[in-house]
Amino acid sequence: MANRFTNSLRFRFLIALTVVFLVAVIALCLVTRFILFPALQREEEVVVVNEMDRLERSIEVNQQQLLAQTRDWATWDDTYEFTQGNYPRYGEVNFSQQMFEELRYQLMAFFNADGEVHYLSGLNPTTGQLQTCVAPTLECNWMTPFVESMQRFIQNASTQDQDLSLLYTHPSPSLVAASPILRTDASGPAAGWLFKVRPMDDAWLEMLSELTGMQLSLTVHSMTALPASLTTSTVMGNTVLAERLLQSYQPGTAIAISSHLQRVRYLAGLRSLRYVLEWTGVMMLLIIVAVLVLLQRMILSPLRALTLFTEQLGKQLSPQHQLLRRGDEIGLLARAFEQQFNHQRQLNEKLSILSTHDTLTGLPNRRLFDQELQNAVERATTHHTPIAVMMLDIDHFKLFNDHYGHPKGDHCLTTIGQQLDEFAKQHGVLIARTGGEEFSVLAEMPANKAHQLALLINSTIDSLSYPHEISPVAPHVTFSIGISALEINTQLTPSVLMSTADQALYQAKKAGRHQVRLYATTLANEPVCEHNTPP
Numbered sequence: 109m110a111n112r113f114t115n116s117l118r119f120r121f122l123i124a125l126t127v128v129f130l131v132a133v134i135a136l137c138l139v140t141r142f143i144l145f146p147a148l149q150r151e152e153e154v155v156v157v158n159e160m161d162r163l164e165r166s167i168e169v170n171q172q173q174l175l176a177q178t179r180d181w182a183t184w185d186d187t188y189e190f191t192q193g194n195y196p197r198y199g200e201v202n203f204s205q206q207m208f209e210e211l212r213y214q215l216m217a218f219f220n221a222d223g224e225v226h227y228l229s230g231l232n233p234t235t236g237q238l239q240t241c242v243a244p245t246l247e248c249n250w251m252t253p254f255v256e257s258m259q260r261f262i263q264n265a266s267t268q269d270q271d272l273s274l275l276y277t278h279p280s281p282s283l284v285a286a287s288p289i290l291r292t293d294a295s296g297p298a299a300g301w302l303f304k305v306r307p308m309d310d311a312w313l314e315m316l317s318e319l320t321g322m323q324l325s326l327t328v329h330s331m332t333a334l335p336a337s338l339t340t341s342t343v344m345g346n347t348v349l350a351e352r353l354l355q356s357y358q359p360g361t362a363i364a365i366s367s368h369l370q371r372v373r374y375l376a377g378l379r380s381l382r383y384v385l386e387w388t389g390v391m392m393l394l395i396i397v398a399v400l401v402l403l404q405r406m407i408l409s410p411l412r413a414l415t416l417f418t419e420q421l422g423k424q425l426s427p428q429h430q431l432l433r434r435g436d437e438i439g440l441l442a443r444a445f446e447q448q449f450n451h452q453r454q455l456n457e458k459l460s461i462l463s464t465h466d467t468l469t470g471l472p473n474r475r476l477f478d479q480e481l482q483n484a485v486e487r488a489t490t491h492h493t494p495i496a497v498m499m500l501d502i503d504h505f506k507l508f509n510d511h512y513g514h515p516k517g518d519h520c521l522t523t524i525g526q527q528l529d530e531f532a533k534q535h536g537v538l539i540a541r542t543g544g545e546e547f548s549v550l551a552e553m554p555a556n557k558a559h560q561l562a563l564l565i566n567s568t569i570d571s572l573s574y575p576h577e578i579s580p581v582a583p584h585v586t587f588s589i590g591i592s593a594l595e596i597n598t599q600l601t602p603s604v605l606m607s608t609a610d611q612a613l614y615q616a617k618k619a620g621r622h623q624v625r626l627y628a629t630t631l632a633n634e635p636v637c638e639h640n641t642p643p
């Protein structure tokens with residue numbers, strides 16, 4: 109049973125489809141692993157870089173704003189005069205704690221044209237109080253790193269240098285704007301430089317976070333040169349830690365500003381991908397099921413029906429099957445099968461007739477007669493019904509052949525055979541050609557009726573008047589007939605019937621031919637002698 113299933117088309121097709129399905133799944137996994145995932149990751153990297161670009165632009169905007177404010181102060185006649193030493197109350201009039209806090213200034217530093225400190229004002233990072241000095245000493249000592257960097261900038265600046273925005277990392281991360289001090293009409297020469305420092309402290313980060321919508325943190329990195337890629341990203345679960353390095357004016361350091369970015373695009377892409385993969389899998393399974401159903405309906409079921417159909421053909425039921433009406437290949441096959449079977453059946457019938465009938469006369473032959481006799485004897489012994497066997501032999505047929513020739517003898521046999529065939533059909537008996545010019549009759553009837561029938565056969569052949577000029581018996585062809593009609597008992601066999609009929613025939617021949625002799629049990633060894641030779 110299991111072997112039959114594994115050999116079936118259904119099983120093989122299922123295996124083939126499963127293999128195709130597995131190959132498709134593996135291909136899908138490989139495509140996902142080596143094409144789709146990397147594409148999603150590349151897209152995420154682009155998103156990260158764009159986000160950090162946006163962040164950097166926001167910082168630049170803040171720097172430009174500080175620079176504009178610095179430029180505004182530096183190109184003001186009051187500042188110019190102050191730097192020239194002509195406006196001693198400048199600081200007192202213009203600087204206040206509130207102004208520094210509102211504008212988020214850490215420090216404002218004024219330098220003369222030679223780069224020497226002219227005036228410093230700023231909020232002490234420890235106390236938060238406004239301090240004003242003319243040198244970064246004593247309580248203004250915290251301004252020293254700023255001042256040193258600014259003086260280095262002034263030393264390196266050329267006469268063409270205009271205002272500039274910078275980033276400091278030391279002493280703390282800061283935005284710094286530098287602008288040459290000019291008259292309000294921007295006429296020169298520059299009286300010095302004005303620097304404004306805005307701390308990149310928590311408050312500044314908070315302001316930037318509100319502006320960009322990102323949670324930000326800031327660190328200072330020590331490095332001699334900036335790397336090729338200013339943006340790095342580290343995946344941390346559902347977020348990416350993105351970091352952008354910002355060039356510092358102070359050598360050997362850089363400011364790193366970082367943010368945890370939600371992997372919104374990536375996760376959405378991943379969900380879409382999973383959705384597509386799941387549905388692709390489901391669709392493939394549905395397609396496999398559909399293919400199997402179609403296979404079952406379109407091929408396997410018709411093939412099964414074709415098998416049943418051919419079995420019916422084999423049993424010669426001549427089925428009017430609906431398969432024969434199909435227009436497809438199955439229909440063609442069914443019709444071809446039917447044609448082949450019909451042809452085969454006709455051949456078999458011909459063969460059967462050839463093997464059971466005599467070719468010359470068309471009468472049943474000895475084989476068929478023996479079979480039927482066997483069956484009749486069984487019927488007779490079982491049901492105690494009468495049975496009789498007759499042996500018919502043409503008288504002096506050798507003389508006929510010698511006189512008329514063998515072909516005429518054949519013609520005579522054929523004519524007599526036809527006559528006997530008609531007779532058999534009329535009287536419901538079996539007449540076979542069981543020898544050269546010998547015929548046998550199987551008649552399921554009692555002895556007296558068999559005897560009358562034998563007489564009737566003789567008179568029928570006589571009435572045919574087939575010429576036999578040199579026959580000593582009559583001028584036409586005649587029969588001698590021996591009949592065996594034995595008592596029905598378990599001893600009764602076909603050979604007993606045949607041999608006793610032969611004995612009766614011998615008696616008929618011996619008594620002068622053209623006669624009927626009956627060998628019956630009651631008359632055993634005293635055969636009845638009848639002669640119906642016309643007078």
Ligand SMILES: Nc1nc2c(ncn2[C@@H]2O[C@H](COP(=O)(O)OP(=O)(O)OP(=O)(O)O)[C@@H](O)[C@H]2O)c(=O)[nH]1
Pocket residue numbers: 468501502503504505506507509513514515516517518521543544545617621
């Ligand atoms: N033409 C022809 N002759 C056949 C055929 N079969 C047998 N015979 C002939 O039938 C003849 C039978 O001869 P015998 O057995 O001597 O019998 P008979 O001459 O009929 O003499 P009795 O039977 O004693 O009356 C032989 O000459 C056979 O050649 C056949 O198919 N065709």
